[in-house]
Amino acid sequence: MDKNVKILVVDDEERIRRLLKMYLERESYLIDEAENGDLALTMALENNYDLILLDLMMPGKDGIQVCRELREKKATPLIMLTAKGEEGNRVQGFEVGTDDYIVKPFSPREVVLRIKALLRRSSQTSYLETSSAAKDLVVFPHLVIDNDAHRVTANGTDVNLTPKEYELLLYLAKTPDKVFDREILLRDVWHYDFFGDLRTVDTHVKRLREKLNSVSEEAASMIVTVWGVGYKFEVRTN
Template identity: 45%
Template sequence: MVEKTKILIVDDDENIAELISLYLTKECYDTKMVHSGEDAINVFDLYNPDLILLDLMLPGIDGYQVCREIRTSSSVPIIMLSAKGEVFDKVLGLELGADDYLIKPFDTKELVARVKAVLRRFQNQGQDTKPKANQKYVSYPGLEINLVNYSVIVDGSHVDMPPKEMELLYFLAASPNQVFTREQLLDQIWGYDYIGDTRTVDVHIKRLREKIKDHKEWKLGTVWGIGYKFEVS
């Protein structure tokens, strides 16, 4: 019997949580609902979800803190849910490691579509598959990026990062010294229908630079007023 994909729903509004659970259950997902940030952290290791739907406005420990806590030990996909629509809130959520952001009220069909899209991006992570010539793999001295098993190795050590960061790094590294605008990167990595702005790209570049320091033969370069490139000596 195939094990169902598990989704942890964290929302203090029980009616919303039950509605989300209903629609995801119809799509054959296994769901678990909790209604506080503290419960989300406590149940995370026990339930071991494949994806988390995380409301920001929670009693006690809010969604930002929950995301921060989970990201210290796991790269599980997180979609944030919030009635807040300000760019600052979106950027902060992405900076803390969220993979997507949905503003309430949202259409349940869009929610299901976002869940499926994030899971698709994440589904190959952890596979122990060696790259082939026609597969998505690039390497430079001290750096290997493999989208077959979603792994990044820097100086022999694995570096954990969410799928979007890895896809952005791969896209840039696969076209060395080519400059891409923020709009081009947003379209290529997040898709033309992504509801967000170009600051999303800046946030992810910042997080990549925190994890991967410049090498003497390559670095993530900024072309001021235009965008970014993977700069190779």
Template identity: 45%
Template sequence: MFNHEANILIVDDEAPIRQLLRLYLNKEGFYVDEAEDGVSGLKMALHKTYRFIVLDNMLPGISGLDICKKIRAVQETPILFLSASDSEYDKLDCFEAGADDYVTKPFSPREIVHRIHGILSRTSKEAYQKRRNLPTAPIILNDLVIDPDARSVSLNKVKLNLTMKEYDLLFVLSSNHGTPFSLEELYKKVWKGNSFGDFRTVVTHIKRLREKLNQTQAYSGKRIQTIWGVGYIFNDGS
């Protein structure tokens, strides 16, 4: 029996992929809608409430990247990208647009279901309430100020435009400054990762985060230091 409150939209121009995912998601009790192009996919995403969206990046009509940007302008529905591209820049573009996850084709449908369950578990209302009950005092490290309530970051009184994952990475590192983290530890903390995790995602996000810090204040990206063979550590700049 399907749970219509846990409905999922799949936007992909390949019918076999939509059908395969529908089969596996139906077995998990999800109700699934399908769209085969960007125009109809965007229309459905904006005019119906979905619990989750699976989005191909390369679509006829409107690209998945543009669809994601338009969705993010009005709602926070979790989005998982499917793509034939393994390019670091394509991944970063999707995460920058607001993607929650990115999986390259070909893929295991069981992996997709596993990732969807993981993302839904941490974006549920209950999980949100638990997060809101955590201490929310600002983190102040010299000229770097992080406000957990507003999920905002300012450096030398200039606000940084960070994606959700960039903010989460900076929050984990800065709130534990002086403590080294491995790629696996950061992946688990920020992406709530599992055995399917691609730790290179952490590396690409650290790279983008450093670039944004440097653009705001020269050399500030060096506060996130690489420990070869271990991972990363945050230097408070003192």
């Protein structure tokens, strides 16, 4: 299943790149390397990677800047590598569109498992053209979520979402009209407790609405803010 998966490994330390490359090539992944953020951004924009492993602290553009600029053009799944004591930066990473993070020093086996988990969730690698009926569809007026294919269409047009944006939309849509507070969304969608860093949720909701609104105002309007509480998915019949 993982044949021909192409991954970009970005770290300014050659020994870390070499270690990651060795373990990932054992899984038959194709590996490219970048030693700084500027080169990484150029490579990420010019190539269609299935996943990017991105160090947070680097000379030149850091991981936050690379992720922010990449997210303006692409939804490539992205895992941030961070050192202990950089929790504030990790929160910022989620806000700009990081899908997961791994803390250094890390176990290479953990990295492989995290990559496999994200690839399974990723619309970049999970979508397969098929003429058979999808088994797991969430269907509303103006919006269809094909969970087998990790594909979202609004008014018949594909919406290119990051894995985390997709998970957030699916989570809300599976329980229409139920209000979720930000803490619950952080726990269930991100699987981390940030103890009050709720901007992550707001940023992702904002980005999700913008992407939906670019093809369907009706679909975007179904994500409703409940002031002072959180968000809900509201199905409108008219």
